[in-house]
Amino acid sequence: MGTRGFLIIRCAGRFFVYYNHFDSYPEGLGDAIVQEIPLEPQKYQEWLASMRAAYSNLAQQYETQCLLVNGRKDSVRERRATSFLAVDDRLEFTPTQARISDVNFWCIEWIYTLDLDRELFGVDNSIYFQLSKVPHDDSWIKYLGEDKHGRRVFTKRTPKEIIGTVEWKPQVNIQSKIRFTELDVKTVCLESLTPPSSDMPTHREAFLLSVFTAMSTAFKGFLDEHIIQWKADDFCFREVAFALLSLAAGEVNFVDPSSLNRNYKSEGYYLVPDRGPQNEQGLLPRFLYECHAPGVHPGAAPNNTAYWLGNVLVYLTARLDLIDVEETAIAQAVDTGLGQGSSSFYAMVFSVVDIILVHVETNDGSIEVRRSPMLNLFYFDDKNSGFVDGFRSRVTYSPQGVEAGSSKITATAFTAMIRFFEAALGSSITGTRSEIFPNEVLGLIMESSDLLTYKALEKVSPYCKKIGNHKFRLNDDYAVIENPFPNRFILKELDSGMRIVLDMDAGSVDSDSGESSYLELSSGEINNGVRLNLIVGHSVRKAIISHVSLFLPKATPRHPTYTEKVEMPIQEAFHYMGRLPSHCAEELASMILNMPSDIYPGGIENAWGSYISHLICGAAEPDCLYFPLQIMGAQWLGLLPPGYRQLRMNHLYCNGLHMFLRHPKNECPEEWEKTITHAISYLSHIEKTGDSFRHFVRGRPVIIAFGTKIKFYYYVHWCEGAPLSTTGSAYSVEIAARCVESEPRRRLVQLIPGEGPVDIKEPESREEFENWIKIFRDPSLTEWDPFTESQQPFGGEREY
Numbered sequence: 070m071g072t073r074g075f076l077i078i079r080c081a082g083r084f085f086v087y088y089n090h091f092d093s094y095p096e097g098l099g100d101a102i103v104q105e106i107p108l109e110p111q112k113y114q115e116w117l118a119s120m121r122a123a124y125s126n127l128a129q130q131y132e133t134q135c136l137l138v139n140g141r142k143d144s145v146r147e148r149r150a151t152s153f154l155a156v157d158d159r160l161e162f163t164p165t166q167a168r169i170s171d172v173n174f175w176c177i178e179w180i181y182t183l184d185l186d187r188e189l190f191g192v193d194n195s196i197y198f199q200l201s202k203v204p205h206d207d208s209w210i211k212y213l214g215e216d217k218h219g220r221r222v223f224t225k226r227t228p229k230e231i232i233g234t235v236e237w238k239p240q241v242n243i244q245s246k247i248r249f250t251e252l253d254v255k256t257v258c259l260e261s262l263t264p265p266s267s268d269m270p271t272h273r274e275a276f277l278l279s280v281f282t283a284m285s286t287a288f289k290g291f292l293d294e295h296i297i298q299w300k301a302d303d304f305c306f307r308e309v310a311f312a313l314l315s316l317a318a319g320e321v322n323f324v325d326p327s328s329l330n331r332n333y334k335s336e337g338y339y340l341v342p343d344r345g346p347q348n349e350q351g352l353l354p355r356f357l358y359e360c361h362a363p364g365v366h367p368g369a370a371p372n373n374t375a376y377w378l379g380n381v382l383v384y385l386t387a388r389l390d391l392i393d394v395e396e397t398a399i400a401q402a403v404d405t406g407l408g409q410g411s412s413s414f415y416a417m418v419f420s421v422v423d424i425i426l427v428h429v430e431t432n433d434g435s436i437e438v439r440r441s442p443m444l445n446l447f448y449f450d451d452k453n454s455g456f457v458d459g460f461r462s463r464v465t466y467s468p469q470g471v472e473a474g475s476s477k478i479t480a481t482a483f484t485a486m487i488r489f490f491e492a493a494l495g496s497s498i499t500g501t502r503s504e505i506f507p508n509e510v511l512g513l514i515m516e517s518s519d520l521l522t523y524k525a526l527e528k529v530s531p532y533c534k535k536i537g538n539h540k541f542r543l544n545d546d547y548a549v550i551e552n553p554f555p556n557r558f559i560l561k562e563l564d565s566g567m568r569i570v571l572d573m574d575a576g577s578v579d580s581d582s583g584e585s586s587y588l589e590l591s592s593g594e595i596n597n598g599v600r601l602n603l604i605v606g607h608s609v610r611k612a613i614i615s616h617v618s619l620f621l622p623k624a625t626p627r628h629p630t631y632t633e634k635v636e637m638p639i640q641e642a643f644h645y646m647g648r649l650p651s652h653c654a655e656e657l658a659s660m661i662l663n664m665p666s667d668i669y670p671g672g673i674e675n676a677w678g679s680y681i682s683h684l685i686c687g688a689a690e691p692d693c694l695y696f697p698l699q700i701m702g703a704q705w706l707g708l709l710p711p712g713y714r715q716l717r718m719n720h721l722y723c724n725g726l727h728m729f730l731r732h733p734k735n736e737c738p739e740e741w742e743k744t745i746t747h748a749i750s751y752l753s754h755i756e757k758t759g760d761s762f763r764h765f766v767r768g769r770p771v772i773i774a775f776g777t778k779i780k781f782y783y784y785v786h787w788c789e790g791a792p793l794s795t796t797g798s799a800y801s802v803e804i805a806a807r808c809v810e811s812e813p814r815r816r817l818v819q820l821i822p823g824e825g826p827v828d829i830k831e832p833e834s835r836e837e838f839e840n841w842i843k844i845f846r847d848p849s850l851t852e853w854d855p856f857t858e859s860q861q862p863f864g865g866e867r868e869y
Contacts, residue, residue: 074098074179075161076707079186079428080124080264083131083164085157087707093179094190095210101705102181103190103203111199111244112604117327120845121185122712131156131164136367138338138352138360147635149667152320152336152638156713158669159640163337167295167305168194169357194294195221195456197233204231228747233251234458235298239388246396254438259466259481262426264439265487265778272552272559273319273541274487279317279556279573280603280617281483282476285447287616290455292447296422297460299376301385304367308357309383312368312614313446315605317486322520323543323601323619328628332635336360339613342631356605358613369606375405379528380493382406388731389420389443390463390759402613403429403438415493422447422462426480426489442466444482471515473475508532520545520850540796541617543601546627562624569621596690598622624693643678643716645700658683662765662830664776673730674714681716684839685723685846698722710747724845727752727784733776745780752784753813767854768804771817778826781838783855787815804855 074093078085089098107113144659149155153163162169179534182191188200192213201208202748212231214224216553223232288309315321330340332348337358340350354360359367366372374385384402388394395418402416406429416737418425426441443465450461464473471477496645506514506788511533515526518541527537540548543560547569551559606612668676678700699722703715714730729748731740750773768785783800787806800820808814820841821827827834845853851860 071081071755072097072179073177074181076102076705077168077179077180077182077191078120078124078707079182079184080121081128081188081521082166083123083124083128084166084168085164086161086168088161089705089707092704094212095179098117099179099181099192100161100207101708102183103205103209105708106190106205108205110201117188117200118183120125120183120678120690124185127156127711128164132359135163135336135358135802136361137363137397139363140340140350140352146667148635149638149669154638154640154669157639158194158671159706159709163335163358165293166303166360167335167357169291170764177358177617186234187233189235191235193221196223196458197235198231199233213652216457217257218452220457237300237387239300239391239394241393242401245400246393247406249396249400252400252403252436252438254440256442258441259426259441259444259485262439263485265488265493272549273538274484275552275555276541276549276558276573277316277319277487278480279558281313282315282480283573283617284313284614285479289447292422293455293459296387296447296769299421301387301389301420302561304359305357305373306387306421307370307372307385308368308612310383310419312385312605312612313357313421314378314417314419314486317483318381318602319487319541320379320524320605320607322604323547323624324353324604324613325599325628326602326613327600327614327630328625330631330633332633335637340791352609353604354612356612356616358516358612362366362609365609369412369610369612375402376576378414379490379547380497381490382409382411382414384416384418386420387417389423389425390461395425395443397439399425399427400428400437403436407431407436415489415496417489422460424486424820426485434758441485442483444478445474446482446486448479450474456817475773494528494534495531498528498534512536549603562627564627569624571619571621599624627848641669641675642702643700644673645678645682645698661726661777670712670714670730670732673732674716675751676732677728677772677774679717681723681728681842684842710743712769713744713747715751720769720852723770725766725843726772726842726845727769728772728774729773730772733778736775736778741773741775741780744775749784749813749817754787756784756813766852767856768808768816770820770841773844775826777829779821779829779838780826781821781841782821783820784813784819785818785855786818789810798858801855801858 071091074089076087076089076098077088091236092098105116106369107116108719129152134153135156135436138151153160156164180191180193182189182194182197184191184197184200186491189197190200190203191197196213198209204212212224212227214222216222284653292309295305301307322844325705328342330342333340334355334711338356338360339355341353342350352360352362354369361367376383381537381649382402382405384398384405386394386401389398398418402418406414407415411429413432414429416427417427417653418427422445424444424446426444428439428567430437443463445464446460448462448464449459450473451457454460462474467478468481468517469654508530510524511529515523515533515536518526523537523542526533528534539550541682543549546563547560548563549558549571550561551570558571558573560571562569599621601621603614604611605614643773658680659681664673682698682700699718701717703709703717709715712732712735716728716730718726727748728749729744731744752769752771766786767788768783771782771784773782783804785804787810788808790809800818804818807818810816819838821834827838829838845858847853851862853859854861
């Protein structure tokens with residue numbers, strides 16, 4: 070087992086997550102990251118610009134070739150081209166705009182973040198150094214500490230000038246603050262704005278509250294980390310806000326995910342099969358992923374921060390914990406409604422974690438504004454937050470005898486939202502009735518309608534609203550009809566009339582059958598019953614929230630299970646597992662000559678590793694089933710530039726051969742130069758700081774390749790001098806002459822001559838290259854000496 074970690078690079082608002090298996094502690098991966106950051110100001114700016122350019126390019130590729138989904142993809146080539154792995158096949162997850170909670174389920178011990186947007190270096194998503202001021206030489210590690218709650222903190226001796234923050238601090242609009250004073254807003258008791266409706270049965274309200282309770286459990290940790298960073302117009306803020314608001318308004322439905330095409334789940338979306346003859350499949354994005362159809366905006370939420378949901382004006386704002394923001398947001402919400410021509414309206418000022426309910430009435434030119442106290446929908450304090458500098462709730466509403474932040478307070482807040490939406494709808498339809506159909510006929514129409522029509526008719530008249538509330542539709546298959554006990558609901562199958570018991574406390578068990586329907590925080594596959602996931606949004610802009618499920622083990626699926634599997638792209642890398650039988654080894658080695666054009670860099674690494682291992686193992690005895698060869702990938706894969714791969718061997722094998730690999734589509738003179746420069750920088754670094762063999766070895770062979778086109782070098786280590794052979798070959802004379810050069814680039818000597826690369830697909834070039842590998846591959850503990858052109862004892866005394 071290794072010390073597992075993540076390297077996260079944030080750029081262009083996206084999180085690029087790379088997994089690291091070994092040595093992820095601060096002295097390992099952490100310090101390797103820090104050493105990448107230049108100390109000298111000008112070099113730091115050049116490095117920052119280069120990193121931003123590289124990852125902004127990845128972000129643009131992802132947005133243009135992956136997020137736009139045209140439906141099903143019938144060919145492997147098409148699926149590979151549009152996968153997030155085509156952008157960077159080192160990625161563990163799609164590069165979303167927030168670290169979605171799926172990541173939290175990993176056994177990750179250390180997380181490091183290079184935030185290129187805000188110029189920060191983060192440790193465990195908790196503490197942040199200013200990127201240009203991170204101390205080097207391991208000294209930054211001494212500033213890492215933990216508090217009594219086990220949270221990552223800076224130690225008390227940390228210099229303040231190197232500390233950074235991810236907190237977003239809003240600018241207060243002075244004119245809106247003055248406007249708030251002019252409006253003479255009155256704070257009233259919550260009950261006066263949210264009276265319980267006699268027409269709304271308790272089971273609708275209780276059901277929505279139970280779903281919210283599960284959602285809050287699933288997303289509280291996610292909000293704990295991110296809410297202090299978000300602005301109101303950020304994609305994730307708008308999406309989370311819309312999901313919570315839609316649930317409170319009852320504008321949600323549920324779907325059985327087993328009926329969906331789930332092949333593309335890791336890409337961020339499902340496909341909805343059309344059982345028609347064309348077999349077309351519609352798009353259903355996952356919540357907080359941005360996949361979208363052509364001509365459609367990403368996400369399910371409106372693009373604005375002020376919009377109407379039902380009959381309530383929603384005004385989104387971040388940081389209601391700040392009093393100035395609270396006052397200016399109320400004034401701006403009131404003026405937004407008035408500016409749209411509404412004289413009397415309901416408004417909700419919403420910051421995801423806090424809510425203020427507002428009712429506006431105008432009479433003879435005077436404006437009366439009544440508001441509720443600020444309600445905490447999610448509560449964070451120093452005891453329950455996982456972050457020492459995280460968001461902290463401000464409490465303005467706490468009934469006597471009820472502890473701030475308790476589940477009762479948050480339940481009161483969400484219930485108030487439900488009733489506020491209900492009151493707004495009731496106010497708009499009071500006294501209305503159909504001029505065409507009597508109520509009884511409308512009721513029959515609703516009973517036989519699909520979900521979309523059913524919910525539209527709910528808003529027609531008080532009678533229809535009453536029907537919709539008493540039989541709260543989840544979809545076209547199920548409705549909630551009763552709530553006989555707390556957290557227990559009765560569902561009705563609409564076509565059969567069968568009643569199903571649903572217990573909303575996960576883990577509760579039916580005493581008769583030993584199983585019960587329940588709410589769960591899971592989205593795995595099931596073998597029987599029905600699982601229902603929440604959907605928010607309408608028409609072509611929807612999202613499925615798979616973190617919370619209704620599980621009905623006794624129910625029979627109403628739709629066919631989608632079982633078709635397609636081959637999806639996967640990460641590839643080279644893993645040497647000992648000597649293979651000759652026919653397998655030859656088959657793997659032939660991959661190098663048959664690489665498809667759509668291969669990922671990891672596939673190129675695998676092809677080269679297989680090829681080289683086959684060449685080297687050929688030196689072993691034919692009956693030897695295991696050859697002690699070790700070919701490793703890059704020590705810190707996430708720190709390689711995008712599109713680069715590396716294979717390396719220590720000096721016991723093939724003189725410490727190193728390979729720097731690129732995709733052939735990237736080949737051009739500029740990229741050759743960049744790759745050679747990268748290789749020289751790395752080789753020079755390990756010459757000075759590498760493994761314990763570095764003091765004894767003369768140098769190492771180096772392959773730089775774009776696909777099958779290679780340049781083959783010998784990197785000679787610096788020494789005070791070597792005998793200039795008068796009988797040796799031209800390359801040994803050149804190597805001996807170059808070993809005294811102080812500039813590392815001068816010590817990279819080409820072994821296969823020529824201005825351009827050679828292609829090992831050509832038999833002559835491949836034979837020349839393989840002859841060189843045979844020279845270096847001696848399985849005994851010897852090293853090829855480039856000065857004498859002979860095998861010398863490894864680590865032995867030099868004669869020069």
